[in-house]
Amino acid sequence: MSVMLQEVNDDNMTSKNKLLSRQLLDWYDAHARVLPWRAKPGETADPYRVWMSEIMLQQTTVATVGRYFLAFTSRWPSVADLARAELDDVLREWAGLGYYARARNLHACAKAVVADHGGRFPDTEQELLSLPGVGPYTAAAIAAIAFDRSAAAVDGNVERVISRLSAIETPLPGAKTEIRARTLELVPAQRPGDFAQALMDLGATLCIPKRPNCLICPWMTACRARELGVAEALPVKAPKKQRPVRNARIFWAERADGAVLMRRREEKGLLGGMLEFPSSGWATGKEKADLAPPYASGWVTTKKQIEHTFTHFHLVLDLQQTDEVFDDLPAHDGDWRWVARHQLATEALPTAMKKVAVAMLGSDVFRRV
DNA sequence: TACGCGTGGAC
């Protein structure tokens, strides 16, 4: 079935497109990067590892993903292992990688693969698309890389490469449809998975955002943007909005044994399911902000301040503390707990909260022994 | 369609 479709696709390819595909695959054979999740020549790709890497790589650099990928695949070698894990353990292991909905969806997806697909990843783009956390790019990438399906995996790299190759000057995201169509024209019947990876490698190493290395690019002579001298100006992107500032107070409390008071955030939304130190609301604008503590105590300022920039706002946290030494949890709503200092390093703390802990306790608390 | 959603590296 898929072979027939691929042959049709191959017949429909122009000789010019076939040449481009071959040039890129030749370049890939000579320059492919060695990455932990990538099958070596002759090896069969493991769908579980391909999926895991693709989720982690969403909006995240290869260098950052490396150690997380090794930690996850060591601890949970198969999708069945991951499906059996506790969500809290997954979130702890994900802490620091960001976009925590990915971790929740990763866990939900593993469960779905076990419950609905007998523990094997589906091998079509359409079925993959129905899994939690798997969108159009990731479905195409897994279909191509893990199952050798003819699919156009269009990520930020591919958008850049293709918009330059064809000198597409329509601003993103409006140009997505056109870029996808142009990419599909280039996907070869043979080695679609290698082609997908080659396209992304090209974007990551040569066809980079600033100062692209056109002189050693396998597509140098075909690239319309280079011909027109506009490669670095593409792709055109819609202007970004500036980030507002939000202000809040953190209320630092300790128990007699030195444990610190923390609470679990709501399951959904910003930092969903992660731990935080009790705080006021995170309001926009210093004047309007309600900076009241979540419970009464003798709060005084520490004169310490933490700043952290998220995707869509900048956060300024004033750190307050109390002399009160607690025996039990103060009156509260939600999931609050005392966390021993030596446990902080292995808890699901987002980076902003790690900064708070470091300001109060010193950087030694995150030195894993 | 547009927005909410993290982080660390490169420059």
Added chain:
DNA sequence: TGTCCAAGCGT
């Protein structure tokens, strides 16, 4: 040093 931005997805 601030800005940009990376293998996007869900709503």
